[in-house]
Amino acid sequence: MTTTPQAVRRASPRSRRPADAPVATAAAPVADPSAGLLPATEPVRLLDPSGTPLPARDDYPEPPVAELRELYRRMVVGRRFDIQATALTKQGKLAVYPSSRGQEACQVGAVLALREGDWVFPTYRESMALTARGIDPVEVLTLLRGDWHCGYDPAAMRTAPQCTPLATQCVHAAGLAYGEAYQGRDTVALAFIGDGATSEGDFHEGLNFAAVFKAPVVFFVQNNKYAISVPLSRQTAAPSLAYKGVGYGVPSEQVDGNDPVAVLAVLTRAVQHARSGRGPFLIEAHTYRMEAHTNADDATRYRDGAEVDAWRDRDPVARLETYLRERGELDDAAVAAIAEQAEAYAADLRERMHDKPAVDPMSLFDHVYAEPTPQLVEQREQVRAELAADSDQEGAR
């Protein structure tokens, strides 16, 4: 860039201009460069915590009631799944489980806003989102059961493997969304991310790449207030995580993450924004995980019971149920039928998780490369011989 005297001179008359002089408008308007980018200071909310509807909003029309009923159904099933998975850890059937109880509206609302052909980039927290997307719960739990890493077929399910290295999935989502658009397909990619992970570089690189390449990505931050034990105040000094979009030219919105109607409405609009070619969108959902980080964590060391209790009053499932009942869209019979579905889902999962899965040490060498290297072939033969020797010994006994 030039810093010639001309450039300096050109800039200076403006400061000498009388306050009432008309501003030249020939050049591009310089009004407020962040206009349209700064998120509203208040999260979008369409139901109050008790489930009473708030005044309707033009910008966020309420989703069709059939979608809300389906949202409710999947949230109930999702919660039951989550409770079942937690129980499986106690029975030693899962190595570990990060619960997302309390985050049902976010987990289910996000996937409901997508088409089947869209892509999801989940983290370890998103087991419930994946079951809501229709992935077999046993395959979702493969990672946590420990018989392999990713249990489902990501290409078939349009869902990337659950991502543990924090925020790294954000750049994948940007690349995939751009690659799809590049090939003329109107796929949207939705990247889940936690509040803590917004401090990682890849969150920022993902936002920036998506913005620069106008990739159709929805970055969906579930701000559940903690990263394991570290509170949000240690992640950022920004007014809200949604503000992080401004620096990248990415529009954003905050939403009450425990208001299922608002979550679905905001997600739906963000997905439309991305699909219509206007680039990425960032959402911060304010929510709370009711359980510890995982079953192995002791949350009492960093948060007190009163805080958790306060969030019980904002339960997303109860909130939606109240609302749908008030509207006459749900009655005792329907609620009971859905609860029964949820029980059946959990019972089926329990049963299929009962026996230890078969694992085959020989499969360790299968997918390191498209074809194993000579060194892997050697190691495979060594392991084969070891296993054969072991089983001979077993046989001799």
Next chain:
Amino acid sequence: MATTTMAKALNAALADAMADDERVLVFGEDVGQLGGVFRITDGLQARFGDKRCFDTPLAESGIVGFAVGLAMTGLRPVVEMQFDAFGYPAFEQIASHVAKLRNRTRGALSVPIVIRVPYAGGIGGVEHHCDSSEAYYAHTPGLKVVTPATVDDAYSLLREAIEDPDPVVFMEPKKLYFSSAEAELPARTAPFGKAVVRRAGTDATLVAYGPAVPVALEAAEAAREEGWDLEVVDVRSIVPFDDATVTASVRRTGRCVVIQEAQGFAGVGAEIAARVQERCFHALHAPVLRVSGLDIPYPAPMLEHTHLPSVDRVLDTVARLQWDDQPDSRWVAA
């Protein structure tokens, strides 16, 4: 046959790959209009358009992670890390995703990405421009790691890297970019997983790769005066590694020196030395020795010649291969 440089051969390989396969996209920092700081992508944007060869934000993790997403859609990304040491921000993406996605998903996803890394020294580069980072990649299962030492190989290995179903870290020896040779492109040389005997000899085997290969060849020439007839094996393909060619050579000669430019400790040369020792023990007349860079952060330009393996250091090492069948005095306890 025309004389061409390694840089031009690499450029031709990229251009030919892009012409043959429209899924190939080339991107990175300054690779577009400028043609890369080493001009390896020169002219690609003009010829193929800015959708197929483009600049990105300056963010190496982003570049590689973006490539992962693109590869998931069936495209074939070829990315450039501007310099070896500037590839480190991408290491998490490379180690945790690029290398593992196939395995994590039992083959449902694969990410055939080529990560081009101009590497190593000998060009008088200032701090952070001359690292030999190959061991980090070679230590990571799921990655292939190749490095050319000749103009033909530069072309052929890069074409193969782009066609390969697995991710490839393609290490380009900076000091050889402007080395030239007679070459008829498009050339196809030995495939991945094959080492090549560059010079036949009977007395000892020098095993080298990338920037160390010319040093090994020069040393072998000089060794004739000392009465040694040395064989030189160019590894080319660090992963997958060609044990067969290397061990066949050492079994013939009975002596082996491994030469690498990188610092020695826990390096690729250490792995090669161990493999040779395991496989050739009874054929060896002397321990396998190594010549490598010193175990120091890459030195400032005016000191790099002391660090880099030199012909003299190679010859001194060859001299220690127990030609008189006496133990190496260095290792005899005082």
